[in-house]
Amino acid sequence: MPYFFYPTLSQAAEPKDPVIARIDSLFKYGEIDHAESEVLKILPDHNLNDEQRVQLEVLLGSILIAKNDTTGAYQAFQRALQLHPSLALNNVTTSPKIMVVFRSC
DSSP, X not given: OOSOOOOTTSOOSSOSSHHHHHHHHHHHTTOHHHHHHHHHHXXXXXXXXXXXXXXXXXXXXXXHHHTTOHHHHHHXXXXXXXXXXXXXXXXXXXXXXXXXHHXXX
């Protein structure tokens, strides 16, 4: 079962972008450091659209929570919310640890 549900931007439980989907799979299967490394490689890409950037920031925030870095997670969620102020995570399928930090933004 996934740790979180992607934002309501695409109304989909899984990201459409195959690269983001691959990173999400790394995260879901416990490859936390590898997933973080991949997100950090991709985020500086200026060719990302806003939906991709929001999904990556939410994914990064979730990864950082798994690494007990709530400050970093808060910052990632803030960046996602700057791009999409009405961003919402599904509180049924999202880890409570993630929801606590996300709601504090």
